[in-house]
Each structure stands twice: as C-alpha cells, then as structure tokens.
Amino acid sequence: MTHLPGPIDPPARLLMGPGPISAYPSVLRAMGAPLVGQYDPFMTATMTETQELYRQVWRTRNDATLLIDGTSRAGIEAAILSLVRRGQRVLVPIFGRFGHLLKEIAERALAEVHTIEVPWGEVFPVSMIREAIERVKPHLVACVQGDTSTTMLQPLDEIGEICRAHGALFYTDATASLGGNPFEMDAWGLDAATAGLQKCLGGPSGSAPISLSDRAVEVVRSRARVEAGIREEGDAEAIDFIRSNYFDLAMILDYWGPRRLNHHTEATTMLYGARECARVLLLEGRDEVIARHRLHGDAMLAGVEGLGLRVFGDVAHKMTNVVAVEIPDGVVGDAVRAELLDDFGIEIGTSFGPLHGRVWRIGTMGYNARKDAVLTTLAALETVLRRHGASVAAGGGVEAAQGVYGAATPAGAAG
Amino acid sequence: MTHLPGPIDPPARLLMGPGPISAYPSVLRAMGAPLVGQYDPFMTATMTETQELYRQVWRTRNDATLLIDGTSRAGIEAAILSLVRRGQRVLVPIFGRFGHLLKEIAERALAEVHTIEVPWGEVFPVSMIREAIERVKPHLVACVQGDTSTTMLQPLDEIGEICRAHGALFYTDATASLGGNPFEMDAWGLDAATAGLQKCLGGPSGSAPISLSDRAVEVVRSRARVEAGIREEGDAEAIDFIRSNYFDLAMILDYWGPRRLNHHTEATTMLYGARECARVLLLEGRDEVIARHRLHGDAMLAGVEGLGLRVFGDVAHKMTNVVAVEIPDGVVGDAVRAELLDDFGIEIGTSFGPLHGRVWRIGTMGYNARKDAVLTTLAALETVLRRHGASVAAGGGVEAAQGVYGAATPAGAAG
Numbered sequence: 048m049t050h051l052p053g054p055i056d057p058p059a060r061l062l063m064g065p066g067p068i069s070a071y072p073s074v075l076r077a078m079g080a081p082l083v084g085q086y087d088p089f090m091t092a093t094m095t096e097t098q099e100l101y102r103q104v105w106r107t108r109n110d111a112t113l114l115i116d117g118t119s120r121a122g123i124e125a126a127i128l129s130l131v132r133r134g135q136r137v138l139v140p141i142f143g144r145f146g147h148l149l150k151e152i153a154e155r156a157l158a159e160v161h162t163i164e165v166p167w168g169e170v171f172p173v174s175m176i177r178e179a180i181e182r183v184k185p186h187l188v189a190c191v192q193g194d195t196s197t198t199m200l201q202p203l204d205e206i207g208e209i210c211r212a213h214g215a216l217f218y219t220d221a222t223a224s225l226g227g228n229p230f231e232m233d234a235w236g237l238d239a240a241t242a243g244l245q246k247c248l249g250g251p252s253g254s255a256p257i258s259l260s261d262r263a264v265e266v267v268r269s270r271a272r273v274e275a276g277i278r279e280e281g282d283a284e285a286i287d288f289i290r291s292n293y294f295d296l297a298m299i300l301d302y303w304g305p306r307r308l309n310h311h312t313e314a315t316t317m318l319y320g321a322r323e324c325a326r327v328l329l330l331e332g333r334d335e336v337i338a339r340h341r342l343h344g345d346a347m348l349a350g351v352e353g354l355g356l357r358v359f360g361d362v363a364h365k366m367t368n369v370v371a372v373e374i375p376d377g378v379v380g381d382a383v384r385a386e387l388l389d390d391f392g393i394e395i396g397t398s399f400g401p402l403h404g405r406v407w408r409i410g411t412m413g414y415n416a417r418k419d420a421v422l423t424t425l426a427a428l429e430t431v432l433r434r435h436g437a438s439v440a441a442g443g444g445v446e447a448a449q450g451v452y453g454a455a456t457p458a459g460a461a462g
Numbered sequence: 463m464t465h466l467p468g469p470i471d472p473p474a475r476l477l478m479g480p481g482p483i484s485a486y487p488s489v490l491r492a493m494g495a496p497l498v499g500q501y502d503p504f505m506t507a508t509m510t511e512t513q514e515l516y517r518q519v520w521r522t523r524n525d526a527t528l529l530i531d532g533t534s535r536a537g538i539e540a541a542i543l544s545l546v547r548r549g550q551r552v553l554v555p556i557f558g559r560f561g562h563l564l565k566e567i568a569e570r571a572l573a574e575v576h577t578i579e580v581p582w583g584e585v586f587p588v589s590m591i592r593e594a595i596e597r598v599k600p601h602l603v604a605c606v607q608g609d610t611s612t613t614m615l616q617p618l619d620e621i622g623e624i625c626r627a628h629g630a631l632f633y634t635d636a637t638a639s640l641g642g643n644p645f646e647m648d649a650w651g652l653d654a655a656t657a658g659l660q661k662c663l664g665g666p667s668g669s670a671p672i673s674l675s676d677r678a679v680e681v682v683r684s685r686a687r688v689e690a691g692i693r694e695e696g697d698a699e700a701i702d703f704i705r706s707n708y709f710d711l712a713m714i715l716d717y718w719g720p721r722r723l724n725h726h727t728e729a730t731t732m733l734y735g736a737r738e739c740a741r742v743l744l745l746e747g748r749d750e751v752i753a754r755h756r757l758h759g760d761a762m763l764a765g766v767e768g769l770g771l772r773v774f775g776d777v778a779h780k781m782t783n784v785v786a787v788e789i790p791d792g793v794v795g796d797a798v799r800a801e802l803l804d805d806f807g808i809e810i811g812t813s814f815g816p817l818h819g820r821v822w823r824i825g826t827m828g829y830n831a832r833k834d835a836v837l838t839t840l841a842a843l844e845t846v847l848r849r850h851g852a853s854v855a856a857g858g859g860v861e862a863a864q865g866v867y868g869a870a871t872p873a874g875a876a877g
Contacts, residue, residue, distance in 0.1 A: 051744055052511055055492045055734045058504055062497065067727060070497050077470045078731055079494035082477065082485050082666055084809040089473055096467055116668055117532040117708065118726040124708045152707045245727060251497055253531055253668060253729025290705055292567045293532065293539045309814070311533040312482055312660060314668025316493055316735065319470045329466055394499040399724070 060388075061415065063424045064396030065195040065369050065408040066223065067245035067252055068415050070320075074250045077323035082315045086307065090315065094303060097318060100325035101256050103333065104225065104248075105240060107232035111259040111296075113303040114321050116314045119222040119243025121294070122255025124152050126218055126239045129267045129289050129296035131187055133157040138185035138215070140164075140171050142201060143194030144399045145220060153189060156290070161185065167197045167401055168360030168371075173205045180213050187216045193224030193366040195246075196399050198359070198408065200228055200366045207236020216263060222246060225256075226328055227340035227368040227412050238263040247340060247368050249413025250324040254317040257296075264300065271297035340367040342455055343411040343421050346448040350425040351409065353447025354432065354439045359406045368412035371398065373405065375437045380404050383431050391427040421448055475803075476830065478839045479811030480610040480784050480823040481638065482660035482667055483830050485735075489665045492738035497730045501722065505730065509718060512733060515740035516671050518748065519640065519663075520655060522647035526674040526711075528718040529736055531729045534637040534658025536709070537670025539567050541633055541654045544682045544704050544711035546602055548572040553600035553630070555579075555586050557616060558609030559814045560635060568604060571705070576600065582612045582816055583775030583786075588620045595628050602631045608639030608781040610661075611814050613774070613823065615643055615781045622651020631678060637661060640671075641743055642755035642783040642827055653678040662755060662783050664828025665739040669732040672711075679715065686712035755782040757870055758826040758836050761863040765840040766824065768862025769847065769854045774821045783827035786813065788820065790852045795819050798846050806842040836863055 062068040083090045094113075102112045115122045127149070131137055137158040139150045142165050153160045161183045165171055180188060188210050193200045203219060210217040218239040221230055225240075227247030232240055238260040244250030259267065270289050289295045293311065301308040328336050344367040351372045352358060359371035374380040380397055384407065387393045396408040411421055425444035432439045477483040498505045509528075517527045530537045542564070546552055552573040554565045557580050568575045576598045580586055595603060603625050608615045618634060625632040633654040636645055640655075642662030647655055653675040659665030674682065685704050704710045708726065716723040743751050759782040766787045767773060774786035789795040795812055799822065802808045811823040826836055840859035847854045 051741060052515075054488065054741075055495045055508070055737060057496050057498050058502075060496065060498050060502065062499055064499055067497055067500060067730065073469065075494045075496065075731075079490045080470045081472050081475065081490065082482055083472050083475050084477055084479055084811075085482060087473075087475065087803070087809065093470070100467075117536060118729055120726050121532060121708050124706065128706075148707075155703070155705050155707050157705075243727070245497075251729060251731040252727040253732050288570070290570050290572070291539065291543075291709075292563075292570050293536050293709075294706075311535050312658070312667040314533055314666060314732075315482065316490075316666040316731070317668050317729075320731065322470060326466060326469075388502070394502065396499075 059392050061393045061420060061423065063409055063411070063415060063420065064394045065410050066412065068249070068410055068413050070251055071249040071324070071327050071414045073327055074320050074323045077319045078316050080319050085312050090313070091307065093318060093322060094313065097322040097325065098303065100322060100329060101258065103329055104256070104325050105232040105258045106230060106234070107258050109232065109258045109260055111264045111300055113257060113299065114318065115241070115255040115257050115299070116311055116317065117255055118252045119241065119255050120148065122241030122243070122257050123149065123220050125294040125296055125299070126241050126257060127152050127189065128156050128291050128294045129270070130216060130218065130239060130263060131156045131158045134159055135186040136161060136183055137187045137189055138179055138183045140176055140179070140190050140201070142170055142197060142199055143167055143191065144196035145191045145194045149189045149191065149220060168199065170199050170201045170361065170364045173202070176206055177209050180209055180215060184213065185215050187218055189218045192219045192221045192230070193228060195223040195369055195408065196402065198365050198369045198371045199361065200224060200364055204231070204235050211236055216266065223369070224366055226336060227416070228366055229337060232258055244321055244324050247412045248324040249327065250320045254314065254321040256321065259296070267296045267300065337367070340412060340416045342451070343416040343418065344368055344370065346418070346421050346451040347409055347411045349451045350421065350444040350448035353443040354425070354429055355443065359402070368416065369408055369410045371402070371406040371408050374407060378432070378435050378437050380407060383435055386431045386434070387427055393424055393427050395424070418452060474807050476808045476835060476838065478824055478826070478830060478835065479809045480825050481827065483664070483825055483828050485666055486664040486739070486742050486829045488742060489735050489738045492734045493731050495734050500727050505728070506722065508733060508737060509728065512737040512740065513718065515737060515744060516673065518744055519671070519740050520647040520673045521645060521649070522673050524647065524673045524675055526679045526715055528672060528714065529733065530656070530670040530672050530714070531726055531732065532670055533667045534656065534670050535563065537656030537658070537672050538564065538635050540709040540711055540714070541656050541672060542567050542604065543571050543706050543709045544685070545631060545633065545654060545678060546571045546573045549574055550601040551576060551598055552602045552604055553594055553598045555591055555594070555605045555616070557585055557612060557614055558582055558606065559611035560606045560609045564604045564606065564635060583614065585614050585616045585776065585779045588617070591621055592624050595624055595630060599628065600630050602633055604633045607634045607636045607645070608643060610638040610784055610823065611817065613780050613784045613786045614776065615639060615779055618652070619646070619650050626651055631681065638784070639781055641751060642831070643781055644752060647673055659736055659739050662827045663739040664742065665735045669729065669736040671736065674711070682711045682715070752782070755827060755831045757866070758831040758833065759783055759785065761833070761836050761866040762824055762826045764866045765836065765859040765863035769840070769844055769859040774817070783831065784823055784825045786817070786821040786823050789822060793847070793850050793852050795822060798850055801846045801849070802842055805846070808839055808842050810839070833867060
C-alpha cells in the first residue's frame with residue numbers, strides 16, 4: 048500500500064438479508080462512546096446493568112446472564128465446551144446448517160454426538176425429539192431455535208420438561224430468533240441459551256449474550272480452574288478442566304460476578320452496543336417488538352407471494368423475521384442479488400448447502416422490520432426480476448404487503 | 463429493573479493505567495459507521511485493506527495477517543490451539559503474569575509445557591532461552607514480548623534464529639507492546655504473533671490482530687477440518703483436528719482468504735475500529751509513533767522519579783509505554799487510585815500476584831502518549847500523594863517531565 052486509505056466510509060445499504068442487518072442508529076451512536084477502565088465503577092455497573100437488561104430479553108431469573116466477547120458462535124462454543132466433558136452424549140436435532148454447526152462444535156469437545164434430522168424446510172415434531180432423548184439418554188440436548196439457513200423455527204416449549212425428566216441439560220442457539228420470536232428461558236426449562244446481536248437485536252456481530260440456569264452453572268463450576276498467574280491459596284483446580292481458557296465459563300462467571308476476578312478485558316465498545324440493543328428492545332416493549340417482527344414478516348411473505356414467487360419450507364413454522372423465496376426457473380439468483388445491491392443498495396441473501404442458488408433469503412429484522420424497508424425491497428425486487436425476464440405481477444408485491452398493513456391494528460401498523 | 467436506564471453516558475476519564483486506555487477519537491468515530499453485509503464487496507475489500515494495514519504494523523509480508531474476533535487472549539488461544547497438538551512440547555519463558563497465561567493456555571491444549579522463569583522485574587538473557595531450547599527441544603517457543611504486569615520488554619531479536627536452528631516455531635504475544643515498541647515480525651523470524659487494540663494501538667478491547675508465517679500456516683493447514691454444513695466433495699478432513707471451531711485458524715484463513723468460506727460473521731464494528739487503529743498509526747508513521755511512546759514514557763518515568771518515587775524493575779528493559787511505581791510506605795495504594803479517579807477523573811493501575819498493592823502501573827500509550835496527559839497525571843498524583851501523607855517534592859514531577867520535553871527535538875516534542 049503506497050498511500051493510506053481514508054477514514055471508513057461505507058456505502059448506503061438497506062440490509063434485508065438473513066443478517067447481519069442494518070443496526071439501530073442508537074446502537075451505532077452508543078458504540079462511539081468514550082472508553083472507561085476495566086474496573087472503573089461505571090464499567091462494572093454497566094456490566095451489571097447489561098446483565099439485568101438481558102435477563103428481561105431472555106425472560107429469565109438466571110443470575111448467570113452475561114456476554115461472551117466474540118461472535119454468536121463464540122457463545123455456542125462457550126456453552127458446549129463448558130457443559131460437556133469428553134465422551135459425554137450430546138443429542139443434536141438438525142434441521143438446517145446451524146444444527147450441523149452444533150454437532151461440529153460438540154465433536155470438537157470430543158462428545159459422543161448423536162443426531163436426528165428432518166428435511167430442510169421442516170421442524171421436528173416433539174415426539175421425534177422425545178423418542179431420541181429416551182433412546183440416546185444424552186447429557187445435553189443442543190438444538191437451534193431458528194435456523195436461518197431454512198428459516199424454520201423449532202418449537203421448544205415442550206422439550207425442557209422432557210429433558211428434565213430424563214436428566215438431560217437443554218441448550219438452544221437462539222442467534223437468529225431472539226428478539227423477533229417468542230422466547231421463554233425459564234418457562235421452557237432451558238439450561239443454556241446463546242445468541243448474537245446481528246439479527247433481531249439490531250446490533251453488529253461481535254458480542255454473544257448467554258444465559259445459564261443454576262443447574263448448568265453447577266456443571267460448569269465443577270470443572271473450575273483458576274489461572275496460575277492470579278491463583279490464590281484454596282482455589283479449586285479441577286482435573287477434568289475445560290479445554291479452553293477463553294471459553295471457560297467458570298472463569299468468565301468469576302469475572303462477571305462479585306469476585307470480578309480478572310479474565311479477558313471486557314470489550315467495552317461491544318458492551319455498550321449490546322446494552323443499547325437490549326435497551327432499545329425493552330423501551331419499545333419485548334412483546335411489541337415480537338409483534339412488529341411478525342407484522343413486517345407477514346407483509347414481506349404476502350409481498351413475495353404477491354409477486355408470484357414461491358416460498359420455501361413449512362410456512363406455519365417459519366421465523367417471523369426471514370422468508371426463503373424460491374428462485375424462479377431461468378433466473379440467475381446471484382445476478383439478481385448483485386443488481387439489487389448495485390442499483391438499489393439493497394442486500395438480500397442466498398443460502399447454504401442444498402439451498403445455495405435455489406432460494407433467496409429476505410429478512411425483516413431489528414431496525415429493518417419497518418414498512419418502508421419492506422415496500423422498498425418489494426418494489427426494487429419487482430423491477431429487477433422483470434429485467435431478468437421473470438414474469439411478475441405489476442405492483443403485486445407492494446399491493447399484497449399493503450393489504451397486510453391495512454388489515455393490521457393501527458398500533459401494529461405504526462411499528 | 464422497574465425503569466430502563468438511559469443511553470450510555472460514560473464519565474470523563476483520562477485512562478493512564480496499563481490499558482485499556484482512552485481510544486483515539488477517530489477510532490470511536492469509525493465504530494459508529496453503518497454496517498454492511500458480510501459478503502458485500504465493501505466488506506471484503508475492507509477486510510483485505512485491513513490485512514494490508516496490519517502487515518505494515520507487524521512489519522511482515524505474511525499473507526496470513528488478519529483479525530480474530532475476540533479480546534487479545536482470543537488471539538493467543540487461536541495461535542496456540544491451532545499450532546500445538548496434544549503432547550507436543552511447548553517452552554514458555556515466564557517473566558510476569560502473561561507468561562503464566564501462555565502456559566495455562568498451552569496446558570488447555572494438552573501440550574507438554576516446559577517453563578523457565580526470571581524474577582518479576584527482569585527479562586531473560588538470550589543465553590538462558592537458548593539453553594532451554596537446546597534442552598527441551600520444543601515444537602513451539604511461546605514468549606510474551608511486553609508483560610504489563612511487570613512492565614518488562616523481552617528482547618526477541620535473536621530468538622527467532624535459535625528457534626529456526628532447532629526446528630521450533632516461535633510465537634509472541636505482543637498485546638501490550640505492539641505499536642509503542644520496536645517490533646519486526648519477519649526480521650526477528652517470528653512464526654506467529656498476536657495482539658489487542660486496547661494498548662498502544664489506541665482502540666477498544668475486542669479484536670485481536672494476528673499474523674502467521676508460511677511455516678505456521680503449513681502446520682495449521684495440516685489440521686484442517688471443514689464444517690459439515692458447508693463441506694464439499696474433496697475437502698480434507700484431518701483426524702487430529704483442532705479442538706476448537708471458533709479458534710480453528712485453518713477455517714478462519716479460508717474465511718479471510720480468496721475462498722471466503724463462511725465461518726463466523728466478522729464483527730463489522732470491531733473491524734472498522736481495528737482498521738482505524740492501524741490507519742492512525744501509519745498516518746503518523748510507525749517509527750514516529752514508537753518515538754512518541756518513548757518520549758512520553760521517558761517523561762513519565764522522569765516525572766515519578768522527580769516526585770521522589772521509586773521505579774520497580776529493570777528500567778533498561780522497560781516497555782516505553784508503562785512504568786511501575788513502588789507505592790510509598792504508609793500509603794494505601796488503592797485509596798490513592800480511588801481519589802485520583804473520583805477527584806481528577808484519572809485512572810492508574812495496580813498489578814497482579816506478587817505486585818498487587820506493591821506498585822502502581824502508569825501508562826502513556828496510544829492517544830494518551832501526550833504531553834498534557836503526562837503533566838496532568840503528574841500534577842494530580844502529587845496533590846493526592848501529599849494528601850495521603852507522602853513526602854513529595856513540590857512541582858518535582860512536572861518539572862522533571864518538562865526537562866525531558868525540553869531536551870527532546872522539536873519534532874519529538876510536537877508529538
């Protein structure tokens with residue numbers, strides 16, 4: 048590089064893919080706030096305050112509710128590595144790409160991993176999960192709540208009780224779903240849950256909210272290991288320790304807890320961002336934000352159908368915040384995506400594995416779960432599809448979406 | 463929480479501890495920039511551009527120069543977990559708290575860890591490291607460059623050659639030193655190096671710059687494993703795979719490299735911040751920034767001595783950017799720190815383990831390697847020390863620091 052580039056200056060983008068999506072403006076503002084020291088009373092108070100905000104987001108009383116400094120998969124790895132010992136049985140119901148990720152991470156932890164699968168575009172009937180739990184007798188059931196690769200939302204409300212009855216811990220990855228879909232940590236009997244900011248929470252990737260039940264904390268604590276550099280007399284040193292320092296939840300809990308024992312240096316700017324994501328959500332109201340995701344998700348669904356496109360998967364079990372649209376025959380999916388981005392500044396996504404090039408994924412989440420974002424995307428998509436030779440109903444997308452907004456209660460429509 | 467807290471509003475702080483320190487204003491501004499999609503051409507171009515900026519920061523031609531999404535210890539763990547197989551010998555020269563951390567992380571990787579130690583406040587003579595390498599025959603030598611716990615800077619320039627002669631890989635943790643002290647990745651024969659943003663680079667914690675030599679990449683690649691969810695025919699699946707998905711450098715290299723194979727979702731805001739940290743440094747000039755750290759570090763050193771305080775450790779081997787000051791007899795170190803923070807908004811640090819409560823650590827790094835920051839800290843420290851009954855020379859700190867500035871060349875003094 049012979050000359051230096053200028054200050055960062057991103058192009059205008061309306062991010063309507065499966066995430067990351069455009070952050071709430073107030074989250075971006077929060078992330079420009081000045082830093083404070085690691086043990087400044089303001090810093091520790093902000094950590095404590097953020098924990099309380101996320102208890103409301105997760106709907107839990109879990110004391111062990113905090114952030115992992117990394118992207119959403121850092122949260123997944125922290126949960127699985129800390130909860131699972133070598134050789135323990137883990138059951139992973141797989142209904143999309145991120146189920147494979149849970150399996151992969153559990154394998155890295157040297158667990159004995161058992162899987163069950165349904166075709167992409169479907170979710171599991173609870174009976175199928177119950178049968179697998181009875182058969183496998185897992186130490187941990189690890190299940191994605193919403194898998195963006197297929198847009199499916201797995202119902203979790205009955206699984207916790209089954210896990211409890213069979214002595215299994217119950218973990219879910221709610222990265223894609225939290226904030227935009229119902230989630231009840233305590234009522235559903237979850238022992239561990241993790242997420243990221245870059246979907247319905249409307250922030251950037253890089254901080255992973257996590258919550259652990261007392262039962263999960265007990266498992267984690269039994270494997271505690273204190274760093275030699277800061278170890279004091281009497282600290283336990285478990286033999287079957289967690290095979291990671293960075294993801295050792297016992298140490299991370301001691302840093303977030305009253306002992307404030309030094310571990311990593313908390314990522315202050317990401318903390319500010321995560322705090323604001325939760326604050327924005329709770330200010331609007333948790334149920335109101337879910338209802339807003341449902342409204343605009345329904346409008347987008349009606350809109351793409353109004354354009355004459357087919358929707359992929361079991362729509363009755365779709366997440367509120369993303370829809371998978373089959374790419375019409377004869378249309379090159381990536382060419383449409385490129386034109387939407389270049390000419391309209393709008394991003395939509397494709398998918399992974401068996402769905403790559405077969406579907407587009409269109410998100411309506413966080414800040415972009417908005418009427419103008421939905422209608423603009425539908426209008427632009429119609430234009431681009433026509434240019435690519437697809438037969439689309441003129442104005443059909445916007446009109447169908449407007450129909451959903453017209454039918455909504457004024458309070459909902461105002462979102 | 464019955465009512466919600468307001469937007470984040472941190473108190474004014476001058477962070478003169480061992481880090482994190484106050485970020486450069488332009489870094490904070492960069493982190494408020496809007497997000498773009500994960501595979502937006504602007505995003506991938508920004509990743510590539512940031513790699514090139516960090517090659518200049520590290521002084522390397524290493525293609526494998528990138529960021530790990532996590533704090534500085536995430537970088538350490540990524541390097542060690544990816545380079546070291548179970549049972550391989552790792553040599554860790556320990557001269558402070560962060561040497562213990564390298565040992566601890568290598569133990570988590572189930573390495574056979576050998577250590578050598580010098581008392582806190584000293585560095586290793588190269589002969590001692592050579593002797594240990596000849597005796598242990600390690601696969602990897604892992605050594606901190608600058609250990610903030612003692613303020614010592616280990617000379618690394620001769621160790622690479624010894625490692626090469628004995629077939630060992632050479633890794634250093636430069637978190638506390640990079641940017642403010644000489645560093646020559648290629649000339650010193652380093653195979654791996656990691657850092658964080660929150661010290662001399664003048665950014666927030668949460669992103670870990672890393673660079674790997676071709677030799678190190680070869681070791682990492684030999685352990686590659688592709689995620690099942692995105693695996694294609696013909697991808698290798700190594701048996702002795704890396705025991706972490708998040709820190710699997712082979713996968714991370716494929717994400718940052720031309721394949722752009724999906725792994726985590728890059729933390730966009732941290733990327734913007736990391737990019738600006740490097741840009742600010744290179745705009746001023748790499749050598750000029752090191753000289754500025756040396757100037758203001760010298761001024762702070764002269765200043766605390768001018769107050770009649772004793773400096774801890776081998777000053778000839780001190781990092782430029784932090785000084786350890788012995789707490790005078792009869793003075794309660796934490797009470798002085800609290801008063802500095804409460805009355806003056808200035809933070810200084812204490813240390814860990816054997817030095818906890820025995821020394822203060824005063825940093826002059828990144829944005830705060832500035833004359834006004836140095837003089838303000840010395841004036842406030844004098845006032846507080848006197849209130850706590852210590853005998854201090856009136857005006858002695860500021861005067862001694864001014865003496866250093868007066869003697870400096872105008873170019874240096876202008877920093």
